[in-house]
Amino acid sequence: MAISGRVWKYGDNIDTDAIVPARHLNISDPDQLAAHCMEDWDASFVSGVRPGDIIVAGSNFGCGSSREHAPVAIKASGISCVIAATFARIFFRNAINIGLPILECPEAAAAIEAGETVEVDLAAGTIRRVATGDVYQSTAYPPFMLDLINAGGLVEYTRRRLHAGQSDE
Amino acid sequence: MTRSMSKPMQPMTMAQKILAAHADRPAVQVGELIDVRADMVLANDITAPLAIIEFAKLGVDRVFDQDRIALVPDHFAPNKDIKSAEQCKMMREFAKKYGIHNYFEVGRMGIEHALLPEQGLVLPGDVVVGADSHTCTYGAVGAFATGMGSTDIAVAMATGRAWMRVPATTRFVYSGTLQPWVGGKDLILHTIGLIGVEGARYQAMEFAGPAIDALSIDGRLTMANMAIEAGAKAGLFHVDATTEAYVKPRAQRAYQAYASDPHATYDRVIEIDASKIEPQISFPHLPSNARGLSQVGDVSIDQAVIGSCTNGRWSDLVQTAEVLRGRQVHPDVRCIIIPGTQAIYLRAVQEGLAQVFVEAGAVFSTPTCGPCLGGYMGVLAAGERCISTTNRNFLGRMGHVESEVYLAGPAIAAASAVLGRIGGPEEL
Numbered sequence: 172m173a174i175s176g177r178v179w180k181y182g183d184n185i186d187t188d189a190i191v192p193a194r195h196l197n198i199s200d201p202d203q204l205a206a207h208c209m210e211d212w213d214a215s216f217v218s219g220v221r222p223g224d225i226i227v228a229g230s231n232f233g234c235g236s237s238r239e240h241a242p243v244a245i246k247a248s249g250i251s252c253v254i255a256a257t258f259a260r261i262f263f264r265n266a267i268n269i270g271l272p273i274l275e276c277p278e279a280a281a282a283i284e285a286g287e288t289v290e291v292d293l294a295a296g297t298i299r300r301v302a303t304g305d306v307y308q309s310t311a312y313p314p315f316m317l318d319l320i321n322a323g324g325l326v327e328y329t330r331r332r333l334h335a336g337q338s339d340e
Numbered sequence: 341m342t343r344s345m346s347k348p349m350q351p352m353t354m355a356q357k358i359l360a361a362h363a364d365r366p367a368v369q370v371g372e373l374i375d376v377r378a379d380m381v382l383a384n385d386i387t388a389p390l391a392i393i394e395f396a397k398l399g400v401d402r403v404f405d406q407d408r409i410a411l412v413p414d415h416f417a418p419n420k421d422i423k424s425a426e427q428c429k430m431m432r433e434f435a436k437k438y439g440i441h442n443y444f445e446v447g448r449m450g451i452e453h454a455l456l457p458e459q460g461l462v463l464p465g466d467v468v469v470g471a472d473s474h475t476c477t478y479g480a481v482g483a484f485a486t487g488m489g490s491t492d493i494a495v496a497m498a499t500g501r502a503w504m505r506v507p508a509t510t511r512f513v514y515s516g517t518l519q520p521w522v523g524g525k526d527l528i529l530h531t532i533g534l535i536g537v538e539g540a541r542y543q544a545m546e547f548a549g550p551a552i553d554a555l556s557i558d559g560r561l562t563m564a565n566m567a568i569e570a571g572a573k574a575g576l577f578h579v580d581a582t583t584e585a586y587v588k589p590r591a592q593r594a595y596q597a598y599a600s601d602p603h604a605t606y607d608r609v610i611e612i613d614a615s616k617i618e619p620q621i622s623f624p625h626l627p628s629n630a631r632g633l634s635q636v637g638d639v640s641i642d643q644a645v646i647g648s649c650t651n652g653r654w655s656d657l658v659q660t661a662e663v664l665r666g667r668q669v670h671p672d673v674r675c676i677i678i679p680g681t682q683a684i685y686l687r688a689v690q691e692g693l694a695q696v697f698v699e700a701g702a703v704f705s706t707p708t709c710g711p712c713l714g715g716y717m718g719v720l721a722a723g724e725r726c727i728s729t730t731n732r733n734f735l736g737r738m739g740h741v742e743s744e745v746y747l748a749g750p751a752i753a754a755a756s757a758v759l760g761r762i763g764g765p766e767e768l
């Protein structure tokens with residue numbers, strides 16, 4: 172799956188309160204959540220984000236609460252992929268579980284700048300800066316996670332396993 | 341190749357042992373992806389609605405075990421607005437439909453991480469998965485407990501299982517005797533200050549040493565609660581006489597304690613002289629910005645919040661009352677005290693603490709997360725400063741993006757409420 176998009180660049184420790192402020196947690200609808208994505212941190216994000224855009228951030232992206240609202244809001248706002256030096260643990264599994272592609276790559280996170288265009292090849296785990304041609308390699312997903320991603324997320328993966336052997340699909 | 345003699349078992353950490361037992365395996369290696377059984381599955385009024393939507397997509401007609409799911413309306417409950425009311429209603433109806441016994445209605449509930457240990461629902465040796473990052477609190481009673489997202493919890497409610505990567509463990513050894521007014525909160529703030537907000541990312545933190553042996557169960561719950569603030573997957577304490585005294589009378593089922601082997605492999609062992617730690621305050625906007633009280637300087641405050649899953653337990657209220665008894669909250673300060681559970685609330689009324697709080701000019705509320713996550717009951721305006729016994733001081737966490745939260749233990753928060761600036765009981 173090839174992804175290409177314009178970059179929104181953020182620093183270290185972007186927490187889940189920055190991604191979706193807690194005052195909006197009485198909402199579960201993805202599109203309504205997207206309307207508040209990053210609003211306290213970067214007021215220009217919601218009005219400026221275009222489908223396919225990519226977030227590039229520093230270390231510990233998504234730290235803080237377990238709220239799945241955070242990756243849900245990012246995905247619903249049109250972001251195609253998040254690249255960070257490192258991700259917080261719960262954010263990492265939430266993103267995988269809901270099918271938001273994320274890549275850990277400290278070198279790419281340090282080099283890439285706001286506004287530039289990057290291409291991502293998820294299967295190969297490569298990140299390419301279009302302007303310079305530089306290519307970065309991120310760590311590959313273990314097979315179990317690839318299965319999960321290929322199934323479209325944890326729910327579909329589990330549903331298939333639960334109903335395996337039944338012919339009523 | 342055949343082996344004539346069986347290899348001796350590799351020593352394991354407590355985290356490895358609990359996970360191995362729940363994966364029905366003799367041993368597990370650090371870094372392995374495994375599928376584990378969960379003894380308890382938790383969600384709240386914020387995370388349950390998303391989980392319920394995902395649960396419906398699984399195409400199952402029952403939950404895995406009606407006794408092993410806990411649903412607690414605590415974040416925006418008693419309902420703070422219409423949207424919250426809808427979310428609580430959705431959770432309540434789900435609990436009824438699937439016959440979930442551990443649904444705690446308003447008036448019988450508490451903040452989830454204060455309530456579940458108190459009710460004997462999370463026990464030594466358990467694996468607990470919760471759609472709340474502070475699920476790690478239950479490590480205080482020797483459970484491997486970790487926060488996950490709503491999708492994970494939807495699947496766990498259906499199957500009783502979750503995928504996990506076996507974490508490495510960093511062991512923290514605390515020596516020495518604690519100074520007056522220093523407790524679990526100060527130890528953990530100091531530790532996070534030392535290693536940073538991702539200092540234990542993806543790891544289990546194991547807390548040990550003489551200062552931990554002497555620490556109350558409430559103090560341990562406070563410490564384990566904040567393991568996530570260092571990025572950890574779990575924060576673990578060994579089961580000792582203190583744990584047994586707490587757990588035995590309330591346990592609702594049998595349990596088994598696990599301890600790390602003497603030669604278990606740790607990622608790091610960090611030794612901390614706890615006798616040198618003074619009361620800690622974490623400055624905005626990260627829990628790792630911890631400083632000793634003597635390094636704070638003159639910081640005036642508009643509000644003090646005492647409560648939350650970190651410090652809303654009985655001993656926290658006792659300490660607060662000790663400081664507030666016969667004193668008055670500063671005229672420019674709102675002091676908001678929130679007990680963790682109904683049982684703590686009742687005891688505070690029976691033993692006269694409620695009277696101390698109200699006479700001091702403080703708010704004393706029913707259990708709720710309330711202001712901790714900027715929900716209600718004490719949201720901050722632009723430019724306002726709050727000292728709080730909660731666990732997060734992120735930008736905008738308690739209200740306006742231009743407000744500030746300083747984290748501390750209950751004694752410092754209560755003394756600051758009286759002083760009108762951040763300070764300790766010794767200054768009163």
Ligand code: SF4
Pocket residue numbers: 415451452453472474648649650708709712713730731
């Ligand atoms: S008290 Fe605060 S940290 Fe604890 S569960 Fe509630 S919102 Fe989360």
